[in-house]
Amino acid sequence: MQLKPNAFRLSETVRGVETMTRFSLAVLALASGVYTYLGVRGLLDGSATFVFFAAIIYSAAVSVAIYAFWTFMMRFIPLVTSGVQRVGLFLTMGIGCLMIMAMSSWLNAAALAGSAATEQHMAVTLQGYAEDLDLAHANALAAQSLLPDVQRAAERFSGLAADERESGALTGTTGSGSVVQLLTQMGTQMNQLAATITGSRDEVATLFEQGSARLATMRELVSTPGAIEPRTDSFQSEAVQLSAIIASLQQTGVAASVRRASDDLSAGFIAPVADGQSADLMNRQGQVMETVRASVAAQSAALSAAADEILATPPVEQRRYTPLSSAEAVLRYWQDFIPSWAGAISIDLLPVVLVLVLMIVNDAMRRESSSLEEAENITAAEMLRAMALYRRMEAAGIDVTTGQPKREPEVEPAPAEPRPAVAETPVEDATVTPIDTAQRKRTDGPRPA
DSSP: OOOOHHHHHHHHHHHHTHHHHHHHHHHHHHHHHHHHHHHHHTTOOSOHHHHHHHHHHHHHHHHHHHHHHHHHHHHHGGGOOOHHHHHHHHHHHHHHHHHHIIIIIHHHHHHHHHHHHHHHHHHHHHHHHHHHHHHHHHHHHHGGGGHHHHHHHHHHHHHHHHHHHHHOTTTSOOSOOHHHHHHHHHHHHHHHHHHHHHHHHHHHHHHHHHHHHHHHHHHHHHHSOSOHHHHHHHHHHHHHHHHHHHHHHHHHOOHHHHHHHHHHHHHTOOOOOOOOSSHHHHHHHHHHHHHHHHHHHHHHHHHHHHHHHHHTSOOOOOOOOOOOOHHHHHHHTGGGGHHHHHHHHHHHHTHHHHHHHHHHHHHHHHHHTGGGTGGGGOOHHHHHHHHHHHHHHHHTTBOTTTOSBOOOOOOOOOOOOOOOOOOOOOOOOTTOOHHHHHHHHHHHOOOOO
């Protein structure tokens, strides 16, 4: 049986690339095994020897499984022509692809982009710590907005005390009486509260500088090239220190202290006894102290409201850095490493293209040789009888293709040349002599009567 020319060339080409196909499949399986080893090595715990042999065994199993699976697919799918059976093989191939991705592709991605994914995790965590530090610093400085109000209240009380002492602006009598003492007392309390707020500013600035230094160190650990494991350990240590600084910043805020101090101004107001020498002066002193009481109550209410707004700000939640393995980081930040995922999956699933190519080529060869389908089932005896019949038909002059007798080509006779008319006269053969005639008679013998 001979295939048609195109089908024959396809068959020869398939046989020619068979070695290359096996070699390519072996290289892809080996590459997948190597990257699987690199990926699984970071997931195992134990001694170095245990990790090495466990990773080697797992990667070898993955390589063998990939090679065997795709060899089966390349052998069987191109040969199956039934639609139902081919669909079943395609479903089987899909399930196998999912299993290969589950046992190998994500580890390949971890090997290709594990360090970058871990750095991405560190960078995201660093950004969160930077936001927490800024928020804690802002909350700590929020109480500084109360400082101008406290200072103005302190200046007002001190100024009224000075005016009363020098000119009797409130009671009409100069000197240091009970009103002056009360105003001086209120001014002193306001100055102490202002000093508390001002003192916290320096502590907040110091803590913020320390936090900024920690952040700078963490940024260097993220961007510095080198092995990722030591950098991760150092990053975690810096993150712990930065968390402590952020907590200290939250405790440094004086909004709560201002709130309590403002409440004490009103609730703990103690007016001195009027010490005027006359009833009229004592009456005027009492009126002024009532006015001071109302002013202190109003100032206390204003400071309490402002402190409540600051305290209503939600505190910074405690953040903890959780180290991730390279595989875990790749899975968490997969959207940032789509090219690495594509490369890792392509190493395992590239043979799908080879399977489809072989299937298409085999279908083309079957279509090309469809006219000889009966010859594929002929026996040797049938072939011998067919050849004998062919020879008899050829000998009998029968056309094998049509079954009709062959027609001889018609040849037109050549026109005869005219000969000159010559009289016919008997001519004796000059070469025959009488001796020859007598010898013939003796040889032939007498003729029967």
